[in-house]
Amino acid sequence: MGIVTLTTDMGLSDYYVASLKGSVLSVVPSAQIVDISHVVRPFKVTEAAYLLKNCMLDFPEGTIHIIGVDAEPLINFSQPEESVYPTIVKYKGQYFVGADNGFFSLLIGNDKFEGIWRLDDVLSRPELMNFPTKNILVPAACKLLQGVAVDQFCSAVENFRKAIPLSPVIDGNTLKGSVSYIDHYGNLITNITKTDFERVGKQIPFVIYFRQKEYYIDKISLGYNEVPPGEKVALFNDAGFLEIAINKGTPENGGGADSLFGLRVGDIIRIEFTPRGSRETLSSLF
Template identity: 80%
Template sequence: MSIITLTTDMGLSDYYVASLKGRLLSLSPKVQIIDISHFVSPFKITQAAHLLKSCINDFPENTVHIIGVDAEPLINFNQPEESIYPTIIKHNGQYFLGADNGFFSLLLGNKKPEGMWRLEDVLSRPELMNFPTKNILVPAACKIVDGVPFETFCSPVESIRKAFPLSPVIDGDTLKGAVSYIDHYGNIITNITKKDFLRVGKNIPFVIYFRQKEYYIDTISLGYNEVPAGEKLALFNDSGYLEIAINKGTPENGGGANSLFGLRLGDIIRIEFTPRGSRTTIDSLF
């Protein structure tokens, strides 16, 4: 059975997602639809990219992913290079459909796609623009799962638009990153990977600081239950990113890490490494 996933910023209080699924099932009745998330913050392609990057390795080859986040095309005849077309890329043996608004570069990172194609129906049928995720991306996704030759509905392209996310910065014995995502539990996911961490401070004592100096963690846990309920911890999650969490965070014990520490998207997370491993030594840096 073919799989099509949906990642959107449409929420579930309106008819939009139901309309998408209805169109999908009308065009490909046997397709299996999987919701990745419909609660991406409106137009936040960085969040959408984070969600997809975190789970695509769990999907089989030839899965088709529809990204309905900031999906409206923009056709600029005076400056064609500024146009934003509906686009398909192949990556990790899977297909991703969305607007070429920088999302794909966030998804790929430094990797090269296995293929790139542009959907140009918007030029001949402008009426499709009022709900492009349903009217443009859904039919294209169904053509892919039905095995329709690509050359009959899209054209190959050589490049995609670039977006430049915040990346971790190494400054001597300090690694600085940022909050890139906050999950349903209020857990703070950063853009610092385990690879980044080990490259700077393998086997070196450290302290992770966030928000204010009094908030710090100096241990990496393997799981949430390594600390008592309501206590803070840091771990590398299933996707390999540094996460700051409260074990079983609930309103009764202070809430999740985002509310307890007042952390928001983009806030700086700082890791100080010191060969001496002294909390006093690290404090002297401030």
Template identity: 45%
Template structure:
């Protein structure tokens, strides 16, 4: 079965998501629509990129992913379709796609789809849905756009290592209050070289000095650090809310000190 996924900052309070789905079903009645999330913070395409990056590979090849976050186009920010690893991604070329992929994608198409209305405030429905349904029906990308050489590139703050310390930050906090850092497992292992360590937060009274394999590796209510499925270090509390307990917000500093 053909699949279209939806990721947006539209929320669930208003009619927008229903309108989006109705437009899809009007053109491709037999498609399966999967909501990834509609709770991305408004206009925060970096969060949308993080979410898509960590789940799209679990969908079958041929899936079309509509990303309706900060979606309006301009001369400098066109609408595009990206084809990579058998998946199609539709959104605005605002730097988001460069955060999803670790290398240049196989194909980039700049869309030239005409809207049915002069109103340009809902491109996810008026442009992205048309492109997605065209792909689902077996249409080629070249019919709806022209090749684009490269993506708009954005970069995020990377963890740095020096003087026996890795300095990173809380890059994502999920609804459990678990903290995903921007410190990769690869950096931790290569820089740490098996040494003892301490993970410190804003409040230096809190420290974690071991990496465990699961939340239940510690007693309920105890703090824990592990290598997340995202490839980054995650800080959590077993059956608790680490963000609230430690007073950590996104972009707060996380520090790992190694001891010889």
């Protein structure tokens, strides 16, 4: 019994996700289907990569991941490098089936992968383009589930399209990052990792500013309950990213961090470090 995961931007109010699952089960009735998320913001492959990257290692080798986010192929004969093909990548013993639209680059970065293959024959049946996740990606995943060797229905290629993720910037004693994802609780996940933080200012006093210094936090907590319910908290989450949250944020106590602070994906988060012996530290003594 093979495992197939689904990560899409299709939402839960339409028939689309059910259609995907039915299409898999019609071919491989024994398949075990796991939903990772269907509420990725439309066409935001960065969010899809974040979600999948942080749970993929919880799945066993041989798992097949279908990524139905911005999945429509785009074949550009005049500029082939701009084409977006349905693609299969084998990475850490698992298979990822999706469009080569930058997702694989965001997922894998500079890590090594075991193979990459392209589904070339996507123009022979243009009617498949109106639901590419179901009509192109699912059949490819089902062949893998059935044990068909990937090189029997795909062509091997050397690499995937590159996408450059937004990375934190170090400017003197300041570390600037941004909100990269907002979860179900309204927690603000930034692109600042614990490694980034410690590279600039391990064991150095700091203040985390957001909304142009309108709000700030000067402590990293180990868990949400280190502050009372309704209070703001900063911590490094399970994936190692700096997170700004409201402990037990609910509408009754002001909501989550996103609504309470009015922050969205892409907004700037700034950490200012004050090394001991600096002018800023000395001035605080007088």
